[in-house]
Structures are given as C-alpha cells and as structure tokens.
Amino acid sequence: MDYQFKDIEQKWQQFWAEKQTFKADNNSTKPKYYVLDMFPYPSGAGLHVGHPLGYIASDIFARYKRLKGFNVLHPMGYDSFGLPAEQYAIQTGQHPSLTTEENIATYRRQLDQIGFSFDWSREVRTSSPGYYKWTQWIFMQLFNSWYNKAEEKAESIAKLVEHFETKGSAGINAVSDEDTATFTAGEWKAYSHNQQQEELLKYRITYLRESTVNWCAALGTVLANDEVKDGFSERGGYPVEQKKMMQWSMRITAYAERLLQGLDTIDWPEPLKEMQRNWIGKSVGASVKFPIKKEAHNSQLTTHNIEVFTTRVDTIFGVTFLVIAPEHELVNELTTPEQKADIEAYITQTKKKSELDRMADTKTVSGAFTGIYVLNPLNNEPIPVWIADYVLAGYGTGAVMAVPSGDQRDYLFAKHYNLPIVPIIDIQNIETEADPTKEGTYINSDFANGLTYKEATAAIIAKLEAIGAGKAKVNFRMRDAIFGRQRYWGEPVPVYFKDGLPYLIDESELPLLLPEIDKYLPTETGEPPLGRATDWKHPEGEYELSTMPGWAGSSWYWYRYMDAHNDSEFASEKAIEYWKDVDLYIGGSEHATGHLLYSRFWNKFLKDIGKVNEEEPFKKLINQGMIQGRSNFVYRLIDAEGRGTNTFVSHGLIKEYKTSPLHVDVNIVKNDTLDTEKFKNWRPEFADAEFILENGKYVCGHEVEKMSKRYYNVVNPDDIASQYGADTLRMYEMFLGPLEQSKPWNTNGIEGVFKFLRKFWRLFHDDQWNFRVSEDAPTKAELKALHKIIRKVEEDVERFSFNTSVSSFMIAVNELTELKCNKRAILQELTIVLASYAPHICEELWALLGNGEGTLSYAPYPTFKPEYLVEDDFAYPISINGKTKMNLSISLSLDIKDIEAFVLANADVQRYLEGKTPKKVIVVKGRIVNMVV
C-alpha cells in the first residue's frame, strides 16, 4: 500500500502509550541522560505551530540518545498556575482549576499527535496539591534559613539563634536587612519572643519587609521587575506604579556572586549569559561618605554625611557637586529653608512626569539646589548638593558624586547650571564633552598627582579607609525578588500571623490547600481574593492571604520529574543522586532573567541545605528561535469613487490598479496562491467575489508579523498533522532553518518533506506497493551512501544542526533510489538513523523488516565505518613554510610527471611554490586546490 501516514501514526502512538515504551527507569545500569523542555503554561488558545519547535528538537535528541544506549529521562508537564485562568474565572465564575483542566486536555491531545517520546507517567502540574505541597515545603526551608557570608552558603536559622544565644550578634557576617540590631548574648536572651522573631525576620532568606513594589492596579497585584516592561505590565499592558507595601521577598541578592560565577561553568548561549550578567549587574567600586558641612545648616541634622557609590573613586578630586535622587529620604531634612520652595517645585514637577517620559526624556537637564554643602573628605573642599532626576533612588545609595570632567551626564549638568568643571587627568580633553579616560596621570589631585589609574585608585581607597570615610565596595543591580501576589490562582503561602508576626504552619499540615471562594476578586476592604474564604483559619492565627508568584512552581520542577509520585520527599535522595541534573534544556530566551535565574537561585539554595548535589541545574541550554507568523494579503480593487469593490487583484498586478490590502486566512492559501473557492466560502461578504488573475492564479502578498488570530496567520499543528502527518510536521519544522534562529512559519516547502517520506517508503516496496526487500549483499556505492548519512546525522545531532540532517536524509534516499537499492542490510540501518526524526514511519518499516514490533526505539545506532568513504575522497592536512595549513577533499590528482607543465602555465602557483617542485598537485576542474610540497 502507498504510504498511509494516518494509519501508521495512529497505530504507533497507541502502541507507545499502551506499552509505555518511553518510561524511564530509575534503576538502570545504563548511563543517564536528562533532556528537558520548558514546560508550557496551558493557555486557552492551545498550541500553535511555533510551540512544538523546541519539543521536536529535544525529542529528536532524546530518541537519538536512547539509540546510543543512554537511559533517557524526557518528561513533560504543565506550569498550570497563572493569570489567564484566573481572569477567565473573574469574568465567568468558572473555577480556574476547571479551565486549567480543559486546557491541559487540549494540550495533551495536540502533543500526542506529534509522536513525542515523553514519559507521561512522570507528568507534573504545578497547580496540583501533590506538587505544590513541595513548593510550599521549599518555601518553608527558605524561611528557616539565613545566608552566612563567611561560609558563602545558606544555613539553618537554628544555627543563627544558637550563635545569638552564645555570642550575641558579634561575628555574624550575613546577608540581611540593613537595620539589624547589635546585641550581646545576654541582651538577646532578654528580648521578648516577639522581638526575637522580628530580628530573625531580617535574616531569613524569604522574609517580610515593607518595600517599594511594582503595583498594577488593573491586575490588582504586585509584579516582579521582570514582569514589568517600560512601566507597563508584561501581561495585558496595564500601567504599573511604585507603591510601598508589606511583601514577601526572596533574598536572591545573597546569591548574586554565585549566580554570576556559575555562568562560567555552564554551556549556555553567550547572549543569554550576557543578559543574566547584565541583570545581576555587578559593579566594582567604592562607597564614600561626604560629611555635611557644619555651618551649612543652622538647625541640628540627624544625619552627618551623605554616602555615595562610585566606580571611579580615582576621580574624587574632580568632584564639584553631589547629586541625590528626588525621592531620596534625606531630601526633606537636608533642604535649607531658603531652598525649600525650589526643591518642592522640582519634586512635584518630577512626580508629574510618568516613568515613561522620564526615561524617554534623557536629554533635558533639570535639577534644583538643596542649599547645603558637604565636604570632600580628602581635602575638605565644600561641595554643593543638588537633586536631579537623573539619579535613581533605587540604585546604589541614591546619591552620586558628580565629576563633570569624566562623566557626560555630570558634564551637561555642570554646563547647564554653571558649576565648575575640573580636569583631573593630564591628557583629558574636556572642551566639548566629558572624557572618561583611564590613561594618563593625575593632576589637581593632591597626593594622587602623577599616579596612574591603578595606583591612584589604590591610594585613594587606602586613604579613605584610613580616615574612615569610605571603602571598596561591590554593588549589584539585582534586587531581592518580590514573592507575594494578591491573586487566587497560585500556591498559598504556608504561613499564619500571630501578633503581626509570621509563623510557618507545621509540616504535617502540608499541603495548605487553596480554599474555595465565591468570587475571584479582591475583597471590599481591598484584601486579596483569599480574604473571601470562610472556614479558612489556622488555630493559632490568620493565614497569609497572598499567594506565590508564577515562578515558584517552575523553579524546581525538574527535580519532581525524577521521582514524580513521592509523598514523603520532593524527590528521593536516590533518584536525585542518579539523575543529578539536566543534561540538555531547550526553551525560549524570554526566560533569561526570570525562570532561568530563579531556578538557578533555588537550586543553589537546595544544594546549600544538602537536598541536591549539583551547583547548577541545567548543564547545557539551547534557545529555540521564535516562530513568527507569515500573513497573506489579498488586494481589494478600489473604484473611481474610492470605494472598495468585491473584486480582488492578484499581487503581481497591483501596480496597475488602485487597491487596498486585506489580511486573508493563511489556511486557504497554498504556496501564496489563493484557493478562490475557499475564499468565497470564507466569509459571506466574499461569496460573489471576483478575481483579476495572473497566469490563471490568484497570487497573494505576504509579510512577517506576530502569529496572532487578528492577522489570520495562526497555523495549528493539528491541521498540518492531519494533512501531512506527524512525521512530515516534525521533519519540516526542523527543515525550516537553524533551530536557534527566529523565522516565519510558512508551508511553502512542506511538500518536499512529504515527498521525501514517500520516497523512503517506496525504497521498501515494489511498483505495486508490495513490501519487498532484497537479501543480496550491498554494493560499495550503497554502503557509501549509508555510511555518509550515519556519520552526518551523528555530527548534526550532536551540534543541534537538525535542518542540515533533513537535507542529508533526502540526499541519501535520492542516492539509494538512483541505485535502485532495496537491500535489507542498507535499509535496516537507514531506518534506525531516521528513527529519531520520523519515528512512526520507521517503526512501521522496522516491523515490516521483521525486527519485532516496537523494538526500534532502543535499537543500537549503527556504527560508522570510515572505510566505505575513503574510496576517492580523502583529506590531506599539510603545512607549507610552517604557516599555511590545507585540508582538502580530493576528486582528481595529477601524476608527478604532469605537474611541470601545469605549474609553468599558472603564475599563482609559481608564486606560491617559490621555485620548489611539488610532490603532488590536486586539481579540481583544472584549478589547483591543494599541493604537497
């Protein structure tokens, strides 16, 4: 029979499911290999053709590794807590768990159609109580830990308490809140229980603190920094404002240095690492305290100096003014009565500007003088203090020392307000702009005069430290992560409050289930939706009402797959010891500063407390590119009165007519040719449409846009699978281009892949479509074709160049067709090699070859034998004059006796040889490509 992909694919998908072919074994003697996909959020729209791209790539890799003899863990699950289900619940009243359930069913059906080799027995859902029990458990471990900087690791809070009880706060080097108290052991013991708890909260890795948060009123929740884009929420695009709130936070900053260092040990795409480095934002510099000039202010000040952070402490003698952020907490106290009006006017003006305006408008210089002066700690020169909105309250100390000769922003500010500009380096050119050079030697710099950059920096820091006015400091841009969300559809925080202080619930009470509520909206008093729950009360106090953010469940899920049904641990020690870490992780780069950073953070924490073994969770990571939409257009003819008619002009002719473009559903267009009948049925108003054709066809225009319903360019994998089959879909998605590159989806070439599979099928069949293979011994040419593809696929898969493999398969099958090869010895091995790309057709042929049903998935990958290739193609690595290296494949070689004539005829060659005679010359189409001298 002809290639009947529908029957074949259904048969094998059923077979794999029933026989649990891809169930991974936790007790195998084979080497392990863990291939992971970023699990999806099951949205209501279902999968479009872009989603499976990464899954197909990882599936090919997983299947390949199985053939190579590895015990492969290749699981899938759902990140099923999230906003859309909740918003749907608000609109319809339908419980988010129902919506989620339905969406998951759709996803599963769509995924099953593509023939993935997932081990579904390990499926996880972050919203199922059996799963979030352990998310809550990890939260409890974080609450019960503090970060010991001396040891560079997290430790138990009990250990900290023990230290407090014996030695007080002395000798503690922790990452903590800034306002920790200093006390002796005796004082600690004298503290009330509540005082102790309050103090400990300042050390816990997950802690409660009043902090400025990104509040999104429209969504009724706070958002993390990476969920905010240009002052608007990433989801929905609602405005986001800054607001002070009591919030759960995660002390991820404790891990900043380790998160940065770890990047050098993992095989990730460089751009992604760079994004994480920028996000962590390490800058090495110094903090300097500028004492406030006594007589500057008549009144008594509670603060005596302004602290700044700088990366160029060497320029301190060039400081001619200080700038603090308008939101800086000292502004009010510092401003002199005479300047009060000015400053207040400036602050109101700044506040009026939206976040966006303020960022866009970086050219306008604005600021106001506070009226007070500080002293340069190294030479006691008075320095005026200004406020200006180019200084951000949220970074460093919210205050900077301005060096107009070296910093362009300071330069512009100084010019605008007529402040002095002092050059401090001999070669500095500051005629028209600041010169941030580090070359040359210092001038106008007191004891640093004549020194180089390195010397000056060291000398100045030493001096500052000696007089107690500053010290070397490393600053990070990364902030602690806000962990609370005022939403319903998330993990409840396993905490209750007593006397205003948080306490963990008992571990035996886990999971703390989400309570049922009547409406999914905040309460009338503005509390989160959980405030609506009745009968939901801890015996000791009130439950926390906010839930965890979306990234909580996804920050450890790869461990749950290792031991998905364990009730007593998040995964057994044995399972974690066996599977260790993820060998290959495939997903989008949009998670660079969210999921991928938080996951690394939690992993490091879990390692610190001895629950996992690896410092980094994802050894190798590949970003699949985004699949963009490719929209098609028809061109409506405009009549003389400028009205649209019901006549449509083919794309090639639109210059001759007046037309307006109109999106048309890409599913009724094939190779940019419109199916005019389907178009008439597409919408009622086109029922009597007429067409002006070219070459008898209606050709559509096209453009690359986002894949979206609005542009009618969404292509559904179901449609492709039912039209061409899963094997064609899998191969075509790979054929489309390099995995990591973004590209528009179009089906223009899919026929080629389909034809290839049919050709492959035909190799095993005679003209009447009867299965027939020959038992004869293969010829040299046949063996060569086979071994070329064996090697090629091996190389391609290892370097994730799946698109070139597909081409190579086509070449191999074309060659074998040409040779009329139907030898079992060849086809058997070819089937194994193709199996990871097109598993259904290969399983079928494998069974027809008499190999036993369903044994293909674990068949041994054939061994490449180079002797079949070195017939007339081989390589010569040679070196000439010790510098030129050549390495070529050879098609024709001249004998030594023919060389002389050849060399004489070729000036290039003569120059190259410098009079020597080559031993061997390699010529291709009359051109020398290589010589052995």
Add this chain to the structure above:
RNA sequence: GCUCAGAUGGUGGAACUGGUAGACACGCAGGACUUAAAAUCCUGUUCCCGUAAACGGAGUGCGGGUUCGAUUCCCGCUCUGAGUACCA
C-alpha cells in the same frame, strides 16, 4: 546610546577548523504519461555576454586589508533583528 546576533539566487536555506559558493527543498520553465486535469517522473534553473553547446566574465550588504586562495579572518561603513537603557 550601549551590548549581542545577522545580511548568500525568485524563496527557505547549505558550505563544520580559510580550499569547486549556491547542497537540499520550494517556486518557475520545458518535457514524458494522460482525452484532459490532478498525481508521478525526467530535464533545466545565481547573474551577464556569446550561444545549440563547450567556453568566457562578474558574483556571498558596501569599501579596504591579510593570504597562493576569503561567504569564512582583520579594519571601516550601511542596513535588519533581539536585548537593554540616565546603573554613577
């Protein structure tokens, strides 16, 4: 502005450490089969000139350089995409 990635036929793309540029596929043109169409198969297809053909010239965004030889390496520029944005 900064950082990164990229630019190759009508199209998607190949060429892995410098060595026959355009593999493979789509599209297009011509042909075979067919009453016809679809399907299938075969041939051609970077551009220009000449031409039936061999053959000749140009050619990997633009301008230089290194090299016997550059899509590949170096310098400068243009454009496109992504990320980031007053980070002191």
